[in-house]
Amino acid sequence: MNLVNETRNDIVIIYVKEERLDAHNSVELKSAVQKLFEDGKKNVLVDLKDVRFIDSSGLGALVSGFKNAISHQGNLKLSSLQSQVKSMFELTRLHRVFEIFPSTAEAMENFQ
């Protein structure tokens, strides 16, 4: 799975450079987020700009990250959701659970 990490002002941004976030690759994202919180990072932003399709396994990886953030007193936010991804969040009502921002920049401002 192609994940690109960037750290800015103590915020780790994970860019998911995949068109699909599904059963085949979501475990890697889950482990990557888990490791960040275990290593003591507090602020993680997952950017989904390139993700055109997400299924329940993909959502599961993000929910797991969300719970990990809570148990480590950290924050996990999301940015740049494409339309299919956005509708999955709306269907499951996860858009009420996650903080979601239209762009990386807007999410970064919100962490401050």
Added chain:
Amino acid sequence: MELLESLAGQLAQAVRIVNEREAREQERRQKEAALLENARVTRDLELAKQIQLSLLPTAPPSLPGVSIACRCIPASHVGGDYYDFFQRGDQLMDLVMADVSGHSVGAALIMVETRSVLRAQIQGTRSTGEILQVLNQLLYEDLTRAELFITMFCGKFDAVSRLLSYSNAGHTRPLLLRGGIWQELDAEGLILGVEYQVGFEEKSVALEPGDLLFMYTDGIIEAEGQAGELFGVERLCTLLYEMQRLGPEEIIEGVMARLALFTSGEPLQDDVSMVVMKVEKNRTQGALAKSSQLLHNEVDLTTRRWP
């Protein structure tokens, strides 16, 4: 001396040949063991799949004024689809349609747990919202540990008043077709296993003779065509619209046939489950007028009309 050297050389070669043969033999044995192990795992998974399928209702309940059909077509692996019916007396029925996230043995195990908890709890609950709330709290810890979640639609149908009340925990929205109009039935809530305290809205709709209610899991709309395009809700609705005069079993067959055509016969990537309920066309005008009014008052979701 030369003779000795030659003998030593031949001896070394013989030892090398024996060693190589033994190594090859060991490799063959390891491969054989791996194949056997693989066959054993495949057989166990197949057994698990059969047991899981056997936990789904074989036949829907029989209620006056409606005909129901249900089907689960599993993908090649064990999955997390689940539906069930709970009949209460001659006229009342609870029904659920659910999907555990992921395509793993873990999802299958959680599906079995969900079924047991639901069966133990459902008699003591009054409303669909309460059922989802109780389930969410009872399963929350296990779902968190398993890193899974469940989407679930829960309905309660009264065959005499034809009133369907329902709540939804983020499950693919069931479709209600009435003549040329289709609606998605949705209600506020959240998928199970994310937060411990969740309130589930309860809505209701009075069904009318000729109505078609289609409950399903996302394996249908997420099926992919040759170019990677999704089957999608629009295509499903158009298909149901074409078939709405058929019986529930024929509708299920029709959806499966169209899916197979769409995916060019490729194996399913995800389980496909459907429950189809049709309201028979032999009710009185009075009930019709009342139910029509209820529909307009209580359903406020996506409404579309064919041209």
